[in-house]
Amino acid sequence: xxxxxxxxxxxxxxxxxxxxxxxxxxxxxxxxxxxxxxxxxxxxxxxxxxxxxxxxxxxxxxxxxxxxxxxxxxxxxxxxxxxxxxxxxxxxxxxxxxxxxxxxxxxxxxxxxxxxxxxxxxxxxxxxxxxxxxxxxxxxxxxxxxxxxxxxxxxxxxxxxxxxxxxxxxxxxxxxxxxxxxxxxxxxxxxxxxxxxxxxxxxxxxxxxxxxxxxxxxxxxxxxxxxxxxxxxxxxxxxxxxxxxxxxxxxxxxxxxxxxxxxxxxxxxxxxxxxxxxxxxxxxxxxxxxxxxxxxxxxxxxxxxxxxxxxxxxxxxxxxxxxxxxxxxxxxxxxxxxxxxxxxxxxxxxxxxxxxxxxxxxxxxxxxxxxxxxxxxxxxxxxxxxxxxxxxxxxxxxxxxxxxxxxx
Amino acid sequence: xxxxxxxxxxxxxxxxxxxxxxxxxxxxxxxxxxxxxxxxxxxxxxxxxxxxxxxxxxxxxxxxxxxxxxxxxxxxxxxxxxxxxxxxxxxxxxxxxxxxxxxxxxxxxxxxxxxxxxxxxxxxxxxxxxxxxxxxxxxxxxxxxxxxxxxxxxxxxxxxxxxxxxxxxxxxxxxxxxxxxxxxxxxxxxxxxxxxxxxxxxxxxxxxxxxxxxxxxxxxxxxxxxxxxxxxxxxxxxxxxxxxxxxxxxxxxxxxxxxxxxxxxxxxxxxxxxxxxxxxxxxxxxxx
Numbered sequence: 023x024x025x026x027x028x029x030x031x032x033x034x035x036x037x038x039x040x041x042x043x044x045x046x047x048x049x050x051x052x053x054x055x056x057x058x059x060x061x062x063x064x065x066x067x068x069x070x071x072x073x074x075x076x077x078x079x080x081x082x083x084x085x086x087x088x089x090x091x092x093x094x095x096x097x098x099x100x101x102x103x104x105x106x107x108x109x110x111x112x113x114x115x116x117x118x119x120x121x122x123x124x125x126x127x128x129x130x131x132x133x134x135x136x137x138x139x140x141x142x143x144x145x146x147x148x149x150x151x152x153x154x155x156x157x158x159x160x161x162x163x164x165x166x167x168x169x170x171x172x173x174x175x176x177x178x179x180x181x182x183x184x185x186x187x188x189x190x191x192x193x194x195x196x197x198x199x200x201x202x203x204x205x206x207x208x209x210x211x212x213x214x215x216x217x218x219x220x221x222x223x224x225x226x227x228x229x230x231x232x233x234x235x236x237x238x239x240x241x242x243x244x245x246x247x248x249x250x251x252x253x254x255x256x257x258x259x260x261x262x263x264x265x266x267x268x269x270x271x272x273x274x275x276x277x278x279x280x281x282x283x284x285x286x287x288x289x290x291x292x293x294x295x296x297x298x299x300x301x302x303x304x305x306x307x308x309x310x311x312x313x314x315x316x317x318x319x320x321x322x323x324x325x326x327x328x329x330x331x332x333x334x335x336x337x338x339x340x341x342x343x344x345x346x347x348x349x350x351x352x353x354x355x356x357x358x359x360x361x362x363x364x365x366x367x368x369x370x371x372x373x374x375x376x377x378x379x380x381x382x383x384x385x386x387x388x389x390x391x392x393x394x395x396x397x398x399x400x401x402x403x404x405x406x407x408x409x410x411x412x413x414x415x416x417x418x419x420x421x422x423x424x425x426x427x428x429x430x
Numbered sequence: 431x432x433x434x435x436x437x438x439x440x441x442x443x444x445x446x447x448x449x450x451x452x453x454x455x456x457x458x459x460x461x462x463x464x465x466x467x468x469x470x471x472x473x474x475x476x477x478x479x480x481x482x483x484x485x486x487x488x489x490x491x492x493x494x495x496x497x498x499x500x501x502x503x504x505x506x507x508x509x510x511x512x513x514x515x516x517x518x519x520x521x522x523x524x525x526x527x528x529x530x531x532x533x534x535x536x537x538x539x540x541x542x543x544x545x546x547x548x549x550x551x552x553x554x555x556x557x558x559x560x561x562x563x564x565x566x567x568x569x570x571x572x573x574x575x576x577x578x579x580x581x582x583x584x585x586x587x588x589x590x591x592x593x594x595x596x597x598x599x600x601x602x603x604x605x606x607x608x609x610x611x612x613x614x615x616x617x618x619x620x621x622x623x624x625x626x627x628x629x630x631x632x633x634x635x636x637x638x639x640x641x642x643x644x645x646x647x648x649x650x651x652x653x654x655x656x657x658x659x660x661x662x663x664x665x666x667x668x669x670x671x672x673x674x675x676x677x678x679x680x681x682x683x684x685x686x687x688x689x690x691x692x693x694x695x696x697x698x699x700x701x702x703x704x705x706x707x708x709x710x711x712x713x714x715x716x717x718x
Contacts, residue, residue: 064538066644069546196689224688229639229648230449232442232569233683233691239563240435253546253642260550261638264566266557281547286640288552325545395549 054097055090055351057082057341058117060128060138065105066226066252069281070130070330074152075100076321077331078127081338084316091345099123103134105252110137118145124351125150125341127334131251132156132199136426139164143424146353148360150341152333154277154299156202157381157408158427160415163353165360165380167333167340167373169300171206172410174276177386177403178298179210179247186272187244188216193234193258195251196223202428203276207247209429219243229254231261238267245272256283263291272296280329285395295391300384301329301370302397307385313369326396329370336368336382340375361418372405378416381408434561439684441560445569446680448576450672452635453649454656455579455665456628462657462664463587463718464600464620466515467522469529471653472646473536474625478503478632479641480544486551492637499633500626507625511618519603519617540643550640568637575634580669583627587665588717596620597718652676655699661709665718671710675699 059078062071082096090096099121101113110129117123118141126142127150129135135151142149143163150165157170179190190211194200200223211218220241222234238246250258262273274296278284284292303314303326313335317327341356343364348355365374373384386406389397414427453475460468468474478499485495510532518525556567587593598606599613600620607613632646639645656675660667675695683691706712 064541066642066647068541069642072546222687225692227648227651228688228692229645230446230680232446232565233439233680233688235565236435236438236442236563236684239438253640253644254648256642257639260553260640261566261569264553264555264557264568264638266555266559266564266566283547285547286550286642288550290552290555325547 054095055092055345056097056099056121056123057338058114058121058123058126058128059098059100060103060110060113060117060126060134061100062105062130063102066254067105067130069253069283070153070328071103071105073325073328073331074128074130074334076317077152077327077334078338080317080320081335083320085338085342091342092349092351096342103128107133107137110134111141114138114141118147123147124353125356127152127337129153130330131197132202133197135159135164136198140424148341148353148357150334150337152337153330154280154333156199156206157410158202158414158429160379160411160417160427161424162357162417162421165337165340165375167337167382168330169276169384169386169406170381170408170411171203171276173300173384173386173406173408174298175203175206175210176409177406178274178276178296178388179207180214181298181388181401182245182247182272182274182296183214183216188214189242189244190216190218191238191241191243191246191271192218192221192249193238193246194221194223194249195255196225199251200224200249203249205429224255226252227254229257231258234258235261235265235267238262238271239265243271245274248273248275249277250275250283251277252281256281256286259283259287259295260291268294274298279389279391279397282325282328284391284397285325287391287395289393289395292391292395293393296388296400297391297397298386298388299329300382300386301327301332302387302389302399303327304389304397305370305387305399305402307369307371309367309371310369327369332369336366336370336373339366339368340364340373374405376408376412377418379408379411380415380417381411383407432561434563438560438563438565439681442565442569443677443680443684444573445565447673447676448569448573449635449638450649450652450656450676451576451669452572452579452631454653454668454672455583456624456626456631457650457653457657458660458664458668459583459587459624459627460621461654462660462668463597464617464624465522466519466621467526467529468624469526469650470510470533470536471628472648472650473533473540474503474507474628475632475635475646475649476540476641476643477506477536478629479636479639479645480540480548480632481629482633482636483548483551483641487549492551496630496633500630503629503632504622504626506629508618508622510625511621515621516614516617537643544641544643546642548641551637553637566638572634572638579627579630580665584665584718586623592616592619596623652695655696659699659702659706659709661706661711663711663714663716663718666716667709667711667714671702
């Protein structure tokens with residue numbers, strides 16, 4: 023307990039020091055512009071982290087080959103956060119104090135984002151969080167390029183209700199992403215006159231889903247909303263199918279596939295699983311073919327590209343556009359430029375920052391798992407706005423706000 | 431509550447217990463019997479899993495692939511013992527550090543070799559119905575597999591000459607050497623045997639628990655606790671501890687939530703170690 027208090031105090035002190043230092047100009051001596059990359063390259067969350075880091079690198083190479091920003095090359099300072107929360111706080115501070123970066127890209131779980139966000143807010147450094155998540159974050163220094171729950175879940179649950187029925191069961195990880203997403207599912211179910219008949223929250227270390235499967239069978243839902251996070255929870259799909267539940271109960275997810283889980287899951291278990299995200303490898307968009315070509319030239323074609331990699335690619339490009347527009351890498355003018363309604367043609371179509379909420383208006387794709395460890399596109403929703411975030415959060419009016427809104 | 435729900439909870443909790451027993455037996459031999467804190471146990475399981483995965487995908491039937499997984503991991507264990515562990519017997523903290531380092535190397539090697547996602551084998555889509563409920567047939571098979579694994583390990587270590595020599599070499603190395611047992615070679619064999627059990631576990635579990643570089647980590651903490659709770663009668667003790675703790679946690683999770691199931695597991699471990707300072711098998715009369 024004592025060490026816990028000490029470390030809290032240390033972090034606070036470091037963050038204040040960071041804030042002071044950050045008022046100094048942050049250009050590196052050799053004339054490159056430094057940005058920070060915090061991703062899980064090892065540990066259970068590297069099924070997302072490796073590709074997030076690769077997406078960022080590819081984007082920076084792309085920008086550098088076109089001459090960089092403001093005539094300077096961009097340099098990435100990368101740290102492996104090892105799927106450990108404490109490493110996020112540690113390296114976020116290192117990036118600010120030692121490396122003096124002008125922007126930070128990173129984080130996968132909502133817990134990791136909430137570890138970084140207050141540090142960046144105090145240091146007044148733009149921070150890009152590039153993952154789908156439960157939504158509601160409202161912070162001048164935080165920009166979110168993944169889809170939020172209100173973007174993904176709304177269309178997904180409507181689709182599920184039409185095709186399977188309105189009795190839902192929630193299987194979610196036991197941290198803020200899972201619990202807040204569950205609140206959203208309750209809210210949507212209620213609005214459509216449906217019902218949540220049961221829910222189970224699982225630790226990220228859980229890999230034996232016997233008890234959850236028993237409870238699902240007992241509560242007899244029409245459809246399971248499964249939100250498996252990390253490598254361990256991938257086994258849920260396998261065990262769900264093997265218990266013979268797939269014929270009777272539908273299964274939908276906002277994040278299955280975002281860590282290429284469909285590659286690991288066998289064809290029998292993966293076929294027919296419905297997912298909704300802002301990007302899938304197989305979508306038919308003009309820029310996607312081109313993007314896949316560059317990606318595969320750099321990293322090979324062994325693994326399909328995940329949505330977080332594209333989120334990171336879009337984030338870097340949007341940041342570079344804002345820097346060009348502002349004519350400086352200083353945080354405040356760059357943020358004002360990001361709030362000026364910037365939009366970018368990404369692999370997933372046009373993405374545009376909503377000035378008030380710092381979330382992207384972007385396409386949402388509903389897909390169905392096939393037998394080739396991939397997905398087939400079922401339905402495309404064009405330019406879906408982050409309605410909830412736009413409704414509760416207007417950072418152009420209140421610049422001091424720093425919180426995460428949660429639906430009642 | 432209806433009979434079929436009670437039955438399915440009892441049976442499915444047995445499968446959870448079986449999974450934990452399967453994952454713990456190798457550790458019972460290496461840590462419980464030999465006193466080597468093997469933090470690379472999870473990665474040994476992972477090696478078995480990938481071996482089974484690769485050989486099945488090359489066309490080998492699953493059962494042969496599982497046997498091969500045990501064999502390859504045992505071989506790997508023998509090499510590790512020769513190169514690292516044999517210099518560290520009796521130095522508890524040093525083995526801890528060395529095997530932790532080994533686990534990091536193995537984990538990262540797997541990431542480099544296979545990437546973070548590899549196509550899995552998948553569970554056979556065969557289920558058994560109990561009333562209105564159904565359970566995967568493969569999980570039922572795991573209960574039998576755990577029992578067979580336990581019986582064979584017990585027999586090898588108690589009824590064969592090798593088993594006798596293995597226990598002698600560990601209990602009193604000098605006396606064993608004095609009566610002509612090649613303790614060095616026997617220890618290599620025993621370590622390889624433990625590693626082979628971990629590899630076998632990986633092979634048995636890989637259809638249900640997808641092969642990822644970090645897959646072993648999910649099992650290793652609970653396996654260690656089971657072996658610690660077991661105490662001096664390593665093998666039977668580990669089976670009883672892992673079985674009971676796994677069953678209770680899973681049954682709790684079926685009625686409450688998975689998180690509470692985990693909490694019960696850890697609280698029960700603490701209480702058992704309070705009540706039995708040297709492990710639950712402190713006063714048992716069994717050999718192993």
